[in-house]
Amino acid sequence: MSSSQDERVPTGIQGLDEMLGGGLLTHSVAVVKGAPGTGKSCIGLEFICRGVKEYGEPGLIVTFEEFPRQIYRDALSIGHDLKALEQEGRLRTLFTSPSVFFEEIRKPGRLLDRTVEELEAKRIMVDSMSQLERLTQDPVELREIMYSFLNGMLRHGVTLMVTQEDAYITGDMSVAEAGLSFIVDTIIQLRYVEISSSMERAIFVLKHRASDHDKRIRQLFITSQGVVVGKPFEDREGILSGNPRTIRRKRKAEEFFR
Amino acid sequence: MLDFENIDPRVEKFVEEYLDSFIAWDLILFFHENPYAVGTPSSLALSIGRLGSDIEPHLERLVEKGVLSREEKTGDAEEAIYSYRPTPEFEKMVMEFKRALRDRASRLIIVSKVLQKEASR
Numbered sequence: 001m002s003s004s005q006d007e008r009v010p011t012g013i014q015g016l017d018e019m020l021g022g023g024l025l026t027h028s029v030a031v032v033k034g035a036p037g038t039g040k041s042c043i044g045l046e047f048i049c050r051g052v053k054e055y056g057e058p059g060l061i062v063t064f065e066e067f068p069r070q071i072y073r074d075a076l077s078i079g080h081d082l083k084a085l086e087q088e089g090r091l092r093t094l095f096t097s098p099s100v101f102f103e104e105i106r107k108p109g110r111l112l113d114r115t116v117e118e119l120e121a122k123r124i125m126v127d128s129m130s131q132l133e134r135l136t137q138d139p140v141e142l143r144e145i146m147y148s149f150l151n152g153m154l155r156h157g158v159t160l161m162v163t164q165e166d167a168y169i170t171g172d173m174s175v176a177e178a179g180l181s182f183i184v185d186t187i188i189q190l191r192y193v194e195i196s197s198s199m200e201r202a203i204f205v206l207k208h209r210a211s212d213h214d215k216r217i218r219q220l221f222i223t224s225q226g227v228v229v230g231k232p233f234e235d236r237e238g239i240l241s242g243n244p245r246t247i248r249r250k251r252k253a254e255e256f257f258r
Numbered sequence: 259m260l261d262f263e264n265i266d267p268r269v270e271k272f273v274e275e276y277l278d279s280f281i282a283w284d285l286i287l288f289f290h291e292n293p294y295a296v297g298t299p300s301s302l303a304l305s306i307g308r309l310g311s312d313i314e315p316h317l318e319r320l321v322e323k324g325v326l327s328r329e330e331k332t333g334d335a336e337e338a339i340y341s342y343r344p345t346p347e348f349e350k351m352v353m354e355f356k357r358a359l360r361d362r363a364s365r366l367i368i369v370s371k372v373l374q375k376e377a378s379r
Binding site for chain 1: 291292293294295296297298301304305329339341
């Protein structure tokens, strides 16, 4: 796959596209992973809404857990009126169960085929892949389901962003739940970081296939105007532990004991 | 005496034609608020906190009335799949119904009508 700029699909999120060298790869799958509340769904909503508004690319949101009315509310809080975009026929928020959707993906001319065709969708967001775990307890079968699930959507020539929930709030980090990390092209990891007795959000790109990317861990802000990726955490180390130390303090301690 | 005298005629028509049970009430409001919801009786039942076997006949009646559409079972699928297909006129009636529910007196009248219908079935 070429990594030239013209084959990129910008997320439209300030700061994230720079981290990704211009955006996601066309017709690829990106997973946004993180603990509850880290901002996975917000990044997915931004990807879809900015795609519609700034790049003229209709989008489909598939939700398995949160009711659309909750998603409409969440989207409004970051500056996107999903209902208005739905009325304009540029977006749809599909609420269903993983089993129904998986069944429908595999049948020609059914729900997914019709919806993508009607909308002329170019972007799809699925929230969340963790719900597919309801379909089987066998890890091998689950991996096959995820693979088939993603390919069933990709055959429509869309660019796909999916979310996956991490079990840990801070500290331990797992990469390959059900092998999803091996199937996808891009992994965007969100983390909580404790700084001065307050929880802040961090974002970094763990994998970006066939492309160079920013390896630094950056600050993530969720504002009423949308999601903003800020500067790298400076002068700190151990960010991924969730409990970083300032490098200055460490050096001082080393000097003291020298 | 609770009657429809002081209620919008569109709400009266809506209750007479579509609200024959509290499950139909729940289903219509659920689909109105989540217009692109798609599900089987069991998955929709989870969404409204009811039993799949209880809601299936109501889903079928809403299909007959043209409010929902049903995808026939195919392949290994065990249940039919339902989605919302309202006319603009129906959507207006639901909005008027929701408005009427905000008024306590209107709400009582509507509840009593649905109770009567449930009792007579």
